[in-house]
Amino acid sequence: MSSRALSERPRLRSPGRMKYDKARQTELLLLPERVVELNEAAGAILRLCDGQRTIAQMIGELETKYGQSGLENDIVEFLAASAERGWIE
């Protein structure tokens, strides 16, 4: 998982879901046995893990959204850590 190809299309681990939580004003990842409170960047990345987009597309969209370039390493690293934790597949 640590060397994900940019052509891979990660998705949230079934049956996981994302939720924007109004009470805490934060993104949550909901899994059968746990709830994970995410920071804004983590939430933004996981929201794009829909099994449709490639990692390369996700990087492009996020760089546009935040008006930044050079996010590739951070995003790839975060996705590897997310797979390790069983958040995505």
Added chain:
Amino acid sequence: MRPVSLPYALTAELTHRCPLRCPYCSNPVELQKRENELPTDMWLNVLEQASELGVAQIHFTGGEPLLRPDLELLVRRARELDLYVNLITSGVGLTDQRASQLAEAGVDSIQLSVQAASAELADSIAGFPAHELKRQAARRIRAAGLPLHMNVVLHRANLHLLEDIVELCASWGAERLELANAQYYGWALRNIRQLLPRREQLQEAEAAYARAQERFGHRIELLWILPDYYEEFPKPCMGGWGQLSLTVAPDGRVLACTAASDIRTLSFENVKERELAWIWRDSPSFNAYRGYDWMPEPCRSCERRELDYGGCRCQAFLLTGDARAADPVCVRSPHRGIVADRVHAAAHGDAGLSAYSYRGR
């Protein structure tokens, strides 16, 4: 006082009624009768209040939640409120029609219990011929397009069959299996002589768990829930009292955990009389063991208090009569002898199945 955090999860015990009579049932010894159960409109109101309060996940359980004909309605409303919906069931009563209705209503995940790998042993543990019905339920859950998650409570009579149980669940198509060593509250505490395994049994089971990981780990996610009587330090129960989650009992009482009604020295507020947010933030029962000020020694000055919060309040009450006491599982507890005596009795006792004290239906 630190600010009160918001609860992530709510366990909705829709009923205590159940066709099974497992001797380690997590329901209290005093079971609520049908006529005391909250009606549909009150449960809908609880879901709405929970969502407002910050709850993100609902566990519908019982008893057997399928005995409530309004289950699908409650699931649908919970999903409309964008709550994550888990259903915890024995599988008894899960017809093809109900499985597809529940899937359509938006259930996110179903957890099906199993008692053992063979029908004969499983049915004698459950006190009801449920095993074959569970096999059918597993098939129906998958046919409805839902992921199958399973759980088994491990104890003296099935611990040596752990690998068979894992194999069975894998063959039923489970994606995840919780191997939960029995915890000794309510019914399980009554039956502790029949349930508590010997230390050697447990060590063999840990080796079997490692082998099962090798054989089935690629197909099924396995989770091992520790048997706390054989640990040196207590579990960080519930992530701290009134920190992460709450339970609404069938009669509407709001509890810090499913076993908390065993603590006779506390009185619990009811959703019929109070708002959920007030109960969570301000009620005496939810504030009783928040933070560290309530702790006596040895917890008060212990460096582990931030790791385990002194362990489990229910276990402390059940074994010592004082819910503030250090969990007697802890080697630093002056009451550790109570747990040690039971472990010693397990090493020498040899109680058979017939001696279970079964719960009522």
